[in-house]
Amino acid sequence: xDLGAFxxxxxxxxxxxxxPAKSEPWGHVLSRPGRPVSWLAREAASPDSPVTxxxxxxGYGLLPDGxxxxxxxxxxxxxxxxxxxxxxxxxxxxPFVLRFGSLVRLxx
Numbered sequence: 001x002d003l004g005a006f007x008x009x010x011x012x013x014x015x016x017x018x019x020p021a022k023s024e025p026w027g028h029v030l031s032r033p034g035r036p037v038s039w040l041a042r043e044a045a046s047p048d049s050p051v052t053x054x055x056x057x058x059g060y061g062l063l064p065d066g067x068x069x070x071x072x073x074x075x076x077x078x079x080x081x082x083x084x085x086x087x088x089x090x091x092x093x094x095p096f097v098l099r100f101g102s103l104v105r106l107x108x
Contacts, residue, residue: 006057006068007031014039017052017079027095029055040095045084052081052106066107079106 009032013025027041045051055078061071068076082103087096 003029004031004035004037006060007037008058009033011040012055012058015054017054017081026053027098039098039100040090041087041098042094042096044089044094044096045087045098047084047086049084050081051084051100052079054079080104081106 007029011028011030014027014029016026025042027039030038030040032038057068057076057078059070059072059074060068060076061074062076063069080103082100084098085101086099089095090097
């Protein structure tokens with residue numbers, strides 16, 4: 001799934017899926033036209049560590065089979081699971097730029 005094809009340009013909050021409070025984003029996915037999305041995290045992640053994250057996809061709804069459909073009034077919740085391939089610090093105190101070796105969408 002090319003997430004960048006579904007996201008408007010800008011930074012979109014990403015939450016850890018197992019965080020029940022979801023008070024603060026774990027990080028952001030940065031979408032820029034014509035470029036792959038970038039994953040920014042507040043804290044470092046070890047290579048080969050699994051991560052399950054949740055993101056709301058504004059402007060889309062979910063069909064019963066999990067397909068996305070355009071709908072300006074909705075925001076489709078997506079759950080993604082992946083393995084961190086690399087993590088590097090962007091600035092002295094973060095954020096951290098993550099690369100995933102694999103990233104798949106989980107259907108509920």
